[in-house]
Amino acid sequence: xxxxxxxxxxxxxxxxxxxxxxxxxxxxxxxxxxxxxxxxxxxxxxxxxxxxxxxxxxxxxxxxxxxxxxxxxxxxxxxxxxxxxxxxxxxxxxxxxxxxxxxxxxxxxxxxxxxxxxxxxxxxxxxxxxxxxxxxxxxxxxxxxxxxxxxxxxxxxxxxxxxxxxxxxxxxxxxxxxxxxxxxxxxxxxxx
Numbered sequence: 039x040x041x042x043x044x045x046x047x048x049x050x051x052x053x054x055x056x057x058x059x060x061x062x063x064x065x066x067x068x069x070x071x072x073x074x075x076x077x078x079x080x081x082x083x084x085x086x087x088x089x090x091x092x093x094x095x096x097x098x099x100x101x102x103x104x105x106x107x108x109x110x111x112x113x114x115x116x117x118x119x120x121x122x123x124x125x126x127x128x129x130x131x132x133x134x135x136x137x138x139x140x141x142x143x144x145x146x147x148x149x150x151x152x153x154x155x156x157x158x159x160x161x162x163x164x165x166x167x168x169x170x171x172x173x174x175x176x177x178x179x180x181x182x183x184x185x186x187x188x189x190x191x192x193x194x195x196x197x198x199x200x201x202x203x204x205x206x207x208x209x210x211x212x213x214x215x216x217x218x219x220x221x222x223x224x225x226x227x228x229x230x
Contacts (some may be wrong), residue, residue: 044082048092051084054149055091061143062090068136071103077112104132106140 055061065086072085072095083102084092107129130137156164194202 043080044084044094047082048084048094051147052091053154054147057150058147061147064139064143065090068103068139071133071136072101073136073140074102074105075108076105077108078110102132104130104134104137104140106130106137 055065066089068086069088069090070086072083075082075084083095085095087093109127128141152164152168155167158164159167190200193200
C-alpha cells in the first residue's frame with residue numbers, strides 16, 4: 039500500500055514538475071537523497087533523481103535523509119488552500135536543508151489544471167469548467183466562514199456558553215484602568 043501510494047504521489051508531482059524547471063533545478067542538488075512524508079494514515083517515501091524528479095526508493099532499507107511528519111489536519115488545510123500552514127506545523131527530523139528545499143518547492147509549485155484539462159476537453163470548456171470550480175470553491179469557503187460565525191454567535195449570544203469578544207475587551211480595559219489607578223494610589227501613599 040505504501041509503495042503504491044508513493045508511486046502515485048511521485049507520478050503526480052513529476053507531472054507538475056515537468057513544466058517547472060526552477061523546481062527541478064532546486065531539487066537536483068539533493069539527487070539520491072530520500073524523504074519520508076508521514077501524513078496519517080499514509081507514509082510516502084520519495085527519492086530525488088539526477089534530473090530533479092521524484093521516484094520511489096529502489097530498496098526497502100534505503101537511507102532516509104529527512105522525515106517530515108505532517109499534522110493530522112493537513113488534508114483539511116490542503117483542501118482549504120492553506121498549504122503553507124501545513125509545513126509550518128510539520129515536525130522534521132534529519133537534514134534541515136533538504137526539508138527546507140522540499141518545503142520551498144511544495145509551497146511554490148502550482149499545477150496548471152486548466153492546461154491539462156484543455157488537453158482533454160478543449161480550451162473553452164476547460165476555461166469554463168475551471169471558472170465554475172473556482173466559483174464553487176469560493177462559495178464553499180464563504181459558506182464555511184458563515185457557518186463558523188453563526189456558531190460563534192450562537193455560543194456567545196444565545197446559549198451564553200462563551201463570553202462575547204466585546205465583553206472580554208471591556209473587562210481587559212477595566213483591569214488596565216484599575217491597575218493604573220492602583221499605581222497612582224500607591225505613589226500617593228508612598229509620598230505621605
